[in-house]
Amino acid sequence: MPRGLFLKIFLWFWLAAAGIIGYLNLALWISIAADPNPERNHGAFGEALNLYAESAVQVYDREGTQAFAQYVSRSMTEAGSEISLFDGSGKPLTPQSSSDATSVADQVRSTQQHVSQVTALGRITWGREVEGPSGKNYIFVTRLRQPYQPRRLTAIQVTTAILVGGLIAYLLALYLTSPVKKLRSTVQAFAQGNLDVRVSPALGKRRDELTDLGRDFDHMAERISILIDSQKRLLADISHELRSPLARLSVALELARKNSPPGAAPPLNRIEQEAERLNELVGQLLALTRLESGAERVPAEIVLLEDLVQQIIDDANFEAKPLNKEVKIIQLDKCRVNGSAELLRSAIENVVRNAIRYTAGRTTVEVGLYWKLETAELTVRDHGPGVPEAELEHIFEPFYRVSEARDRASGGAGLGLSIADRTVKLHGGTIQAKNVDGGLLVIIRLPLAPSQTGSSGSQDHAIFSPAPLASG
């Protein structure tokens, strides 16, 4: 279905065309109807009427009613005029005089002048006083057939004109909007990560501002794709170069372990632990760089958030149990969002792991997924030390270290929340942290996939979910 610009151009042009057609038709009609055509009283036409009036009066005066009727019958039948004759006092001498004729005769009598009156639709009634050969005065009045029919267009003609106008408007709208449509679909494909799409081939030989815009877009796309390609290559190279020594280090470490006395175990364990930490950091740093460089794209696949959260919680419990901690789901609504399941998984995982890290022993991390009209809301609440109020907004910054209790000793590299933050933003969502009674609450909001917003598919959800963890 064409919509938006297409519909606007089409409807407005059509409306304009129909308006012009309608107005012209009306104006034509009015101008013809209102035209008294003064020329008709003068010149040759007026002279001819005078002659005719005089000769007709002569016939009447000399030969009587019968001859007059005969004389005028020809012009009455052939020219369609109505002819009436009145005597000097205004008494009709011919049968069936129309009211127009009578009123003109009265005017002639009172003004002693030629009278020409325009009546309905340009029909002219003309009269004058004529003196007959006998010296008697007569008033001759003729009601001429309509000089020409004011040509009102018929309904069919008007309809045809409007339809043709519509067709032209349609073609115009199509012509103007089709490159916009092509441009748009290309931009969309580009935004979805297909960096190879270009507009120019789709626009063909056309040349105007829109194709210029298309070429500009192509130029921009070219540059962006080169930048992103080199960025990706660089990231892959860095990843490889940083990790290769780590891979060798861990093998060498195991070899050393085999050939060393038992007393060397603690420092070797420490080396292993630090190598693992370094490795994790490299991974996180790369993930963060990928997210921030735009090299990471969000596919438009549907992610079943409730399944994803369930899987993450299952895995997280696997990690939490040895630490005497637990992750519990307090609510799990069905939520469909658009995006990358892998990226969202790592984002949510990071937040949940962070909560596990800081929640006190023998406490529970509570996770809730709530369906809210347009957004999916994920809450992760720990029972830990929380974060000083002034530092709350900084905890999503890379390597930000909260001054107090939360520090390196608890094992965080400080990038997990940044990764979560960038990923959620990449998906058009928001992430927020706040202190609640004895712990930290992180809220992730993601826009629902279009098919799930509003009331559709929500029958099994409480639209007004209770505020998560309000009572603490």
Place this chain on the structure above:
Amino acid sequence: MFTPMTSVLLIDDDTELTKLLQEYLEEEQFHLDAAHDGVVGLQKALANQYAVVVLDVMLPGMSGLDVLKQLRQKSSVPVLMLTARGSELDRILGLELGADDYLPKPFNPRELVARLRAILRRTTGGGISASGKPLHLADVELHPDSRSVTCGGKSVTLTGAEFDLLYTFLRSPGKIISREDLTQAALGRPMSPMDRSIDVHVSNLRRKLGTYDGNHERIKAIRGSGYVYLLPGEQL
């Protein structure tokens, strides 16, 4: 005490790493043969009998995934993939192309040995008894002795892990099996945290078997519990 050395092919461009690993694995009774690029690696893998091939995804020239694709056309030798950490796509693609398991790089060599042993246990008959009776369920037929599967009369090519997964399912159809148990059964190792490989194997198996008539799923994920192989006509 003498056990014959198991021969393993390692395709990895890091020559220093392969040397270290050779030394390490030697002590674990593995003989490690190394290839430093994809083309040579593929030739070696096709020419010789290896118990396992360890394949790095990041290779100069021919990529590890291409090597795997070509290898799978001719050989069903077990493949353990080494993937860059964080590169989920490589891992999923690799498992879909028929790798048996994966290990994110850098790895702990002890973990590598554990994975290699798990794969060997499965493929050398340690896992499923080679003389089991054929299993039938609706249109699916599984022959443990020949490790072959037919679905609707047509032969289905499964990787080792997928075969063991299906075997596990068919032994208890209609029952929920946890992801931990499935990982143990199909991959011969315990599930590690944040480990999604079993899900990839299940989805591969789903894809290869197709659905029951009427577009009904064969294998259903049970949230929070695991997977269940549905009996025909059964709806959950």
